[in-house]
Every structure is written in C-alpha cells, then in structure tokens.
Amino acid sequence: MSAIIEDATGGAANGDLYRFVVIASPESGAPAATIGARGDTLLLDPMRAPDADLIGPFQPPIDGPEEIAIPRWAVYDCAEMPGAIIGVLREPIESPCDQPLDPVGLVLATPHAEPGDWHLYGLTVRRPGGPVDEVRASVVGAALMLLGARRVTLTVPWTSPLLGLLTRVGRVEVLAARTLLHGPGAVATVAVWGTDQCNGEPAEAAVPVGEAGLVEQAEAMLERGRRLVLVVRSDRGLCVAEVRA
Amino acid sequence: MSGSAGERGASRGLLERLEPFVLAPRWRFAGLDLEPFGRGIGADARFDILSRSAAGIVDRLVRLDRLTFGATGMPMPEWLFVDASALPGAIVGLGLRARDMPPGTLERLGYSCGPDELAPLSMYIAVPAQREGVWYGHNLASLNREAPELSLRGLGGVTKALGLRVMRCREQLGATQWSSAAISVHTRFGPMELLTAWTPAHANPATLTYRLRITEQGSRDVLAGLRRPTPTDGVFLVNSHDRQGLLDLEHRLERGERLAVVGPPEHDETGTALVPVGPISPARSG
Numbered sequence: 001m002s003a004i005i006e007d008a009t010g011g012a013a014n015g016d017l018y019r020f021v022v023i024a025s026p027e028s029g030a031p032a033a034t035i036g037a038r039g040d041t042l043l044l045d046p047m048r049a050p051d052a053d054l055i056g057p058f059q060p061p062i063d064g065p066e067e068i069a070i071p072r073w074a075v076y077d078c079a080e081m082p083g084a085i086i087g088v089l090r091e092p093i094e095s096p097c098d099q100p101l102d103p104v105g106l107v108l109a110t111p112h113a114e115p116g117d118w119h120l121y122g123l124t125v126r127r128p129g130g131p132v133d134e135v136r137a138s139v140v141g142a143a144l145m146l147l148g149a150r151r152v153t154l155t156v157p158w159t160s161p162l163l164g165l166l167t168r169v170g171r172v173e174v175l176a177a178r179t180l181l182h183g184p185g186a187v188a189t190v191a192v193w194g195t196d197q198c199n200g201e202p203a204e205a206a207v208p209v210g211e212a213g214l215v216e217q218a219e220a221m222l223e224r225g226r227r228l229v230l231v232v233r234s235d236r237g238l239c240v241a242e243v244r245a
Numbered sequence: 246m247s248g249s250a251g252e253r254g255a256s257r258g259l260l261e262r263l264e265p266f267v268l269a270p271r272w273r274f275a276g277l278d279l280e281p282f283g284r285g286i287g288a289d290a291r292f293d294i295l296s297r298s299a300a301g302i303v304d305r306l307v308r309l310d311r312l313t314f315g316a317t318g319m320p321m322p323e324w325l326f327v328d329a330s331a332l333p334g335a336i337v338g339l340g341l342r343a344r345d346m347p348p349g350t351l352e353r354l355g356y357s358c359g360p361d362e363l364a365p366l367s368m369y370i371a372v373p374a375q376r377e378g379v380w381y382g383h384n385l386a387s388l389n390r391e392a393p394e395l396s397l398r399g400l401g402g403v404t405k406a407l408g409l410r411v412m413r414c415r416e417q418l419g420a421t422q423w424s425s426a427a428i429s430v431h432t433r434f435g436p437m438e439l440l441t442a443w444t445p446a447h448a449n450p451a452t453l454t455y456r457l458r459i460t461e462q463g464s465r466d467v468l469a470g471l472r473r474p475t476p477t478d479g480v481f482l483v484n485s486h487d488r489q490g491l492l493d494l495e496h497r498l499e500r501g502e503r504l505a506v507v508g509p510p511e512h513d514e515t516g517t518a519l520v521p522v523g524p525i526s527p528a529r530s531g
Contacts, residue, residue, distance in 0.1 A: 027440065119332055
C-alpha cells in the first residue's frame with residue numbers, strides 16, 4: 001500500500017480488519033475475485049437488499065451545487081451496476097454487523113471501454129479531520145489499487161491542490177485542459193497511471209501550473225495531438241511538460 | 246411477428262432518413278462499429294468528448310435530455326454527460342443537419358446551430374461493464390413527441406439498436422421502473438431477464454434491473470418495426486403498483502428462479518401498468 005494511503009488511514013494494512021469497502025454488482029465484472037480475496041476489503045452487492053441497507057454511507061450528495069450532486073439513479077446505473085464505488089474507512093473494523101460503516105472518503109468508478117482503464121468521479125470526503133485533498137488523493141490511490149487499474153481518469157480544477165498530490169500516486173497525464181460541462185473555472189481531465197505504465201519521458205522545459213495562458217497553451221497542444229504530463233520541479237513547483245516520444 | 250404496416254415502414258426509413266452520430270473520446274473510435282447496419286458514421290459526425298470542437302453537439306444533447314426528461318423530474322446533471330456517459334462509454338444517436346429541418350422546428354426545440362451542424366433528435370447512452378461485450382444503458386431519449394412534424398415514430402427503438410451495434414454490445418444491462426413505458430421498447434429486442442424486481446438501492450425501489458441478449462435477428466426486427474408475439478406459457482401479469490407483489494417476485498429471484506419480462510405492458514382500467522413476466526426458457530433466452 002502506498003505511503004499516501006497509509007498516511008490517510010493511519011497505519012499498515014492488517015488482513016484481519018476491513019479498511020476498504022467496494023460496492024459492485026456481480027454483473028459489473030469488477031475484479032471481485034481479487035477484491036474478495038483481500039482480507040481488508042468488504043465487498044457489497046447493491047442488487048441484494050441486506051447489502052443495500054449498508055451502502056447508505058457510501059452515497060455522494062444528492063443535493064447541493066450541481067457540480068457535485070449526483071441523483072441516486074445515476075449512482076446505481078453508472079457506478080454500482082457496471083462499475084463500483086470505492087470507500088476508504090475512517091478506522092479499520094472487524095465486522096459491519098458490529099459497527100456502522102464510516103467512510104472518510106469514497107469515489108464512484110465506471111470502467112472505460114478499454115480494458116484496465118477506469119473513470120473516477122463523485123470524489124467525496126466526509127469529516128476529514130485533516131487536509132481534504134490528502135484524503136482525496138488517498139482515495140484515488142486506493143481505487144487504482146483495488147481495481148487493479150492500468151490507469152484511472154478524473155476531472156480536477158487547475159486550481160485544486162489535488163493535482164499536485166496525484167503526482168505522488170502515479171504519473172499524471174493531462175488529457176484535456178478544459179473539460180466540457182465542468183466549471184466554474186477551467187477543469188482538466190487527467191489520467192493517473194499505475195506503476196510505470198505511462199510511456200515516454202517529460203521534456204526538461206515545463207510551464208508552472210497557474211502561469212497565465214497555460215490552460216490555453218495546453219489546450220492548443222493537446223488538440224495538435226501532443227502529450228502532456230504533470231511534473232514537480234524543485235524550483236518551480238507543479239508544472240506541465242510535454243512527453244517526448 | 247406483429248407491427249402495423251405503418252410502424253414497420255416508419256422504423257425502416259428512420260435509419261435511412263436521419264444521420265447517425267457518436268460522441269466518445271477520440272481513442273475509442275477505432276474500437277467501435279462505425280458502419281452500423283451499413284450506415285456509415287461520417288468523420289464530421291464523430292465527436293471527441295475531450296475536444297472543444299464538441300461543445301456545440303454536447304450543448305444540444307443536454308437540451309435533448311431536458312426536452313425528454315425535464316417534465317419527469319429526472320434530467321441528468323450536465324457534468325454526468327461527460328463523467329458517466331461519453332468519457333467512459335459513448336453517446337450514439339440520430340439527427341438532421343440544421344439546414345434539413347422544417348422551418349421553425351430548431352427554434353421551438355431551443356437548438357442553436359449553424360446550417361451545417363447536426364441537430365440531434367435522439368440519443369442512447371451506455372457505459373461498459375468490465376466483461377467484454379457487456380454495456381449498461383442508462384439513457385434513451387427521443388424527440389418523437391416533441392417534433393411530430395418530423396414523423397419520428399419508432400425512433401427510440403431504432404436509436405437503441407443503433408447504439409448497441411456501434412458499441413458492439415452482446416449483452417445489455419439496465420434498470421427501469423415497472424411503470425415505465427420504455428419496457429415496450431426494450432422488449433422489442435427480446436425477453437428482459439430480471440436481475441432484480443425490487444431495488445432498494447435505486448431512487449425508486451419499484452425498479453427492475455434486467456439483462457437483454459442482443460442478437461442480430463433481434464436488432465434487425467427492431468429496425469424493421471417488428472415485434473415477437475408475447476408468449477403465454479407460464480406467463481403472469483405483474484401489477485407495477487403492487488409493492489408486496491414486487492417483493493414476492495424479488496424473493497423468487499433470490500431463490501434462484503429465472504424470470505423475464507416477455508412483452509409490452511398492458512394497462513388496467515385505472516391506467517396501471519400490468520407487465521407480463523414468464524419463466525426463462527432456452528428458446529426464450531435469445
């Protein structure tokens with residue numbers, strides 16, 4: 001387990017206790033065999049009533065600003081049935097029968113049509129007790145691990161500290177500089193790659209995130225078919241660099 | 246096979262008269278069927294959801310969703326058109342170039358587009374499951390009622406058949422309410438095997454989850470406006486408003502019984518949908 005997940009959940013994995021919850025139907029083909037074999041992960045089936053009673057805490061908000069609210073039917077139709085909901089528990093527990101399930105964070109996951117790729121959204125943090133973006137990054141890392149994903153994609157505002165934290169989870173590639181129907185402000189679509197699976201090295205020249213005109217410049221490069229990644233440079237912080245073929 | 250002569254003619258003509266389009270990330274196009282039923286999807290009708298060039302069609306698809314579902318209170322939040330639709334999956338539909346629309350229709354629909362741009366008249370949205378060939382459909386919208394001057398009868402079924410073919414889908418999962426008129430469309434493809442009959446995890450527990458086997462013959466029957474006769478062996482009617490009845494049916498499924506919705510709903514004198522359900526048989530499983 002990566003250090004960022006250990007930091008957020010407080011300690012090393014213990015196979016006797018549940019640390020993660022995955023909600024996925026048997027129809028989804030989510031790696032149930034792998035997840036089920038993990039002693040630290042509780043697998044719940046949204047199609048069955050007894051499990052449905054337990055999944056309440058793992059729902060993103062249905063009310064509130066349009067950019068975060070997700071209707072209940074969309075959670076079932078777009079995540080629970082074809083994909084999964086990944087939850088990280090605040091404290092490890094022995095059994096859901098003895099203690100209520102209390103996630104510190106959760107995320108919805110839908111598979112891409114390409115095997116091994118997943119899209120994450122509805123990233124929700126509950127009562128973090130610490131830096132919210134650290135928890136968000138740890139949930140993304142947990143999803144990457146539990147799904148056995150080649151890469152996960154998600155949308156992140158350029159101004160969010162989460163962008164930089166994701167570079168600690170894996171190589172981060174920028175797929176879109178401005179994502180349609182997302183806002184306010186420019187929101188990037190990025191891919192976080194599993195270990196060593198994003199080919200190519202970043203160029204030495206890099207533009208700091210936040211520099212005026214970066215979003216437009218990145219958008220123009222991506223439209224021309226260039227590949228861009230996020231890198232952390234000691235002298236300039238989080239930057240965007242082109243990937244050399 | 247049934248289907249009025251008018252219905253058959255109307256459905257068959259839609260794929261010829263309207264233009265298909267697809268919205269997905271650019272890297273997905275190579276894996277899709279871009280010649281569905283011999284009807285090619287032109288390069289200018291393939292839209293990359295991650296490109297700004299797709300902004301116009303995306304706005305019009307949001308408008309299409311509002312026109313279709315706004316009155317039911319179930320429109321989809323805009324950003325889900327990306328995150329839970331076109332980015333992991335695909336949006337496939339049929340439309341007309343603005344210049345080919347009847348005068349006044351574009352304005353009445355609230356579409357803003359140049360003469361060469363595509364005005365969508367229907368869409369089918371699905372996301373993949375991890376198993377190859379399995380997709381989960383969650384949105385089927387058509388302007389059949391909103392644009393009667395365009396004679397779009399049968400467009401829902403044709404659009405779904407088109408979408409599933411583009412996605413190379415062999416098994417389609419989905420959920421719908423027992424009272425939904427959409428069951429009439431879905432059963433055109435074949436029996437809807439029940440995975441749940443009462444679904445507490447859904448917004449409306451009176452929801453069924455189903456599996457459809459997608460076959461070449463089934464899809465072509467839909468395009469032709471044909472419908473298989475509803476079987477009668479072992480078939481019983483499920484009252485869409487009977488909570489206990491739906492719970493009992495769910496318990497039968499959980500005990501391992503295999504059942505399917507086998508035809509379009511009937512309606513009683515109060516207008517309540519009565520849905521025909523029967524046992525799955527090898528012949529019926531498609």
